[in-house]
Amino acid sequence: MDHSVLPNTLLTALICFGVLISIWRSRGAKLPFIRRIAGLNAIDEAIGRATEMGRPILLQPGLGGIDVVTLQALSILCYVARSAAKFGNKIMMPVADSAFLTVAQEAVRDAYSAEDRAEYYDPDSVRFLTDRQFAFASGVAGLINRDQVAATFLFGWYYAESLIIAENACQVGAIQVAGTPSTTQLPFLIAACDYVIIGDEFYAASAYLTRDPTLVGSVVGQDYGKIIILAIVMVGIIIGSVLGPHTFWSNWWDALWWTKRILGGH
Secondary structure (H helix, E strand, C coil): CCCCHHHHHHHHHHHHHHHHHHHHHHHHCCCCCCCCCHHHHHHHHHHHHHHHHCCCEEEEEECCCCCHHHHHHHHHHHHHHHHHHHHCCCEEEEECCHHHHHHHHHHHHHHHHHCCCHHHCCHHHEEECCCCHHHHHHHHHHHHHHHCCCEEEEEEECCCCHHHHHHHHHHCCCEEEEECCCCCCHHHHHHHCCEEECCCHHHHHHHHHHCCHHHHHHHHHHHHHHHHHHHHHHHHHHHHHHHCHHHHCCCHHHHHHHHHHHCCCC
């Protein structure tokens, strides 16, 4: 058995155990603190502005299919749909994947039902345009300009079409909140949008918005895991710098042996 497998397994088990403990504590006690995320706090502001103006809201889950990023984007957009349903706002959700269409329709329908507004749900509000990148961008741009949307929420996978969509929404004066794990498109979204969710904020958004104990506990537990990994890296750097790479970095067992020796063990 490779000696490097055991420490990695132990570290993974430790992080998983920490996440489970954090979820358990969140369910039974006061929710842990999650710092304020300005972009997510702006959601209610954008919906309120659309209500005052009597103009629709655009929800767009990117160009991805049924994957983790797109489903996370859908959970954020469903929160927006629930808030819009309270005030009777018209929403539009164009999608670029035909397989994802049914999932999105059911999710938005459930969002309306959760607010006892099922009769206000319009099946045509969630529609499939095309799976061609720039044809899709053109279609979304057309919706934005024809309906003069008051707010846009862009979450999910975005590529070269991101600036086309965001710039058209900017031209009609819409408040824009965006978030994507695609680092190559973040500069364009930052340039054209009012608020952008960056990095891990994208994945923590569901916990932040819903305050569900399981989601909040999971996010906090993962943060503790990151702290543990960072501490291990820092200790390794310090010990490696003192002892040199050839005597320390051969494998994990050497690292543990040297750490024990420095701390006074035998």
